[in-house]
Amino acid sequence: MKEFRTLELAIEFYQSVEELKLSGQLKDQILRASSSISLNLSEGNAKRTEKEKKRYYHTAYASCQECKTILRLAKLANTDTMNSADKLGAYLYNLLKSEIKESKI
16 A cells, blocks of 8 residues: 555644643643544545545645644644644645645545
C-alpha cells in the first residue's frame, strides 16, 4: 500500500496536540479539530471520485486552520506544534490544488 504522507503528518500533528498543556474548551476543541484532519483525509482517500475526495480534503484543511487559530488563542503561535500545523496546512493546500485520480473499484 502506498504511503499517504499527508495523513501521516496529520496523525503526528494530532499526537503533538495531545501533549499540549491546555485545559478546558480550547483543549477539547483542538483535540476534535486535529482528529478531524486525519479522519477526513482517511475517509476522503476512500472515496471514488475527485469531487468526493476533495470535499473531505477541504474539511481537513479547514480543521487545520481551526487548529492554528486555537494555537494563537492559547499563545502558542511560536512553537513546534504551530510549525507542524503550518507544514500540514501546506501539504493539505497542495493536495487540494493537485489533480486527484479517481478510484476504479
